[in-house]
Ligand SMILES: *[C@@H]1O[C@H](CO)[C@@H](O)[C@H](O)[C@H]1NC(C)=O
């Protein structure tokens with residue numbers, strides 16, 4: 001199809017500055033204009049009327065004046081001014097681009113936008129302002145763009161979101177605010193953004209969330225708040241987010257999960273709370289998470305864990321608790337059975353003992369119990385291995401769940417002299433042999449135990 005394109009070049013200005021625009025026409029009536037190395041002054045002399053797409057490459061626009069894009073008439077749909085060394089946009093600079101749908105201003109040096117910057121862009125659907133140096137988003141700044149669907153503000157220096165900065169973005173679906181300096185979010189800032197599906201707020205410094213902030217976002221599906229400074233969650237923070245599927249709160253400083261914290265999130269499937277400072281969980285911490293599949297509690301400060309904390313999560317499939325300080329792993333008193341839990345990860349904790357039989361009873365679908373890096377002794381580990389050898393679940397050292405690893409762990413924890421001796425008489429690689437050894441050792445251990453017992 002490319003061969004059908006005819007190519008002709010319009011060189012308007014002098015060749016010494018090597019500024020030029022190349023027009024590409026297609027058999028259909030669309031036309032693309034690619035401008036290379038042009039300045040604002042050059043843009044001001046440009047006349048276009050059939051162009052659909054205007055792309056600026058290696059441009060030096062410095063200040064985008066209101067005369068630079070003063071094309072009348074025009075039918076421009078896409079304007080690409082990324083990496084165009086732009087420092088400033090004059091008021092009303094886009095006011096003639098009434099049909100524009102996509103405006104790309106990424107990777108410039110813009111420090112400011114205001115309520116007059118985007119006047120006229122009433123058909124705009126996508127606005128990319130990422131990778132600039134914007135510090136403040138004033139009230140009504142995006143107001144002219146009633147149909148905006150995607151707004152990318154990643155990698156700016158935004159620290160101040162005025163309470164009405166997102167006014168009139170009632171069709172916005174995708175909001176990107178990653179890698180800024182945002183510390184607080186006004187409770188009413190998203191009030192009219194009822195179409196929002198995804199919010200990215202990662203790598204900011206948000207300390208607190210008001211439950212009111214999300215009160216109207218009942219179409220939100222993904223919310224990413226990783227790497228902020230959240231210390232507290234209150235009860236019913238997210239109560240209105242009835243369509244949320246993925247909530248990511250990793251790398252914050254959250255210290256406890258109060259009862260009913262996530263109540264209302266009926267469709268949530270993924271909850272990421274890893275790398276926080278969580279030490280306290282409660283019986284109703286996860287109440288209301290009817291659809292939860294995956295719970296990430298990696299690298300927190302949990303010392304005691306009870307299955308009772310997981311009441312109200314009937315669909316839970318996987319729980320990750322690696323790298324906490326769990327000493328007590330309790331199977332719970334409330335008889336809650338987690339029918340669907342398949343993978344239970346408590347590796348790298350402080351467990352010496354737990355009632356694995358009772359735990360397994362409460363987790364009838366368990367496939368992998370991951371226990372490496374705890375404080376087990378040989379006399380605890382071997383019976384546990386023996387137990388899991390007889391049921392449908394696998395005892396694993398780590399996520400890889402390689403069955404040979406658990407025998408290596410047993411070798412390390414148990415009587416190595418005995419092991420070395422026996423190994424000498426056999427093939428050191430044979431895992432079946434290893435396994436028989438474990439069984440045999442178990443037998444010796446219990447005989448020994450009974451023997452000692454009968455004499456005490
Ligand atoms: C654009 O400018 C750069 C240097 O400023 C030059 O190397 C390049 O050839 C120019 N491109 C065109 C198409 O003139």
Ligand SMILES: *[C@@H]1O[C@H](CO)[C@@H](O)[C@H](O)[C@H]1NC(C)=O
Pocket residue numbers: 048049050
């Ligand atoms: C563009 O518009 C000018 C007048 O504004 C007209 O003279 C010219 O023929 C038009 N060019 C095309 C390719 O339509």
Ligand SMILES: *[C@@H]1O[C@H](CO)[C@@H](O)[C@H](O)[C@H]1NC(C)=O
Pocket residue numbers: 146167168192
């Ligand atoms: C913008 O939003 C405000 C507050 O919701 C509303 O009063 C106003 O009518 C809206 N303006 C337009 C042009 O939709």
Ligand SMILES: *[C@@H]1O[C@H](CO)[C@@H](O)[C@H](O)[C@H]1NC(C)=O
Pocket residue numbers: 203204205227
């Ligand atoms: C977390 O965010 C800070 C900026 O707030 C950034 O410097 C840091 O690299 C981020 N950490 C990760 C792991 O992304």
Ligand SMILES: *[C@@H]1O[C@H](CO)[C@@H](O)[C@H](O)[C@H]1NC(C)=O
Pocket residue numbers: 253255277279
């Ligand atoms: C973690 O929580 C403890 C109290 O539970 C507190 O003393 C400590 O400062 C917190 N650490 C961080 C990094 O927030």
Ligand SMILES: *[C@@H]1O[C@H](CO)[C@@H](O)[C@H](O)[C@H]1NC(C)=O
Pocket residue numbers: 390391392
């Ligand atoms: C193991 O699972 C199979 C089917 O997957 C089932 O038939 C069998 O009864 C289970 N055995 C035990 C001990 O649960």
Ligand SMILES: *[C@@H]1O[C@H](CO)[C@@H](O)[C@H](O)[C@H]1NC(C)=O
Pocket residue numbers: 402403404405
């Ligand atoms: C398990 O580990 C052993 C040795 O570390 C390796 O030879 C074997 O291929 C692994 N098995 C699987 C299924 O990865």
Ligand SMILES: *[C@@H]1O[C@H](CO)[C@@H](O)[C@H](O)[C@H]1NC(C)=O
Pocket residue numbers: 416417420
């Ligand atoms: C058992 O074997 C390991 C190496 O395989 C060795 O480091 C250790 O000293 C041996 N232990 C005894 C008691 O011989």
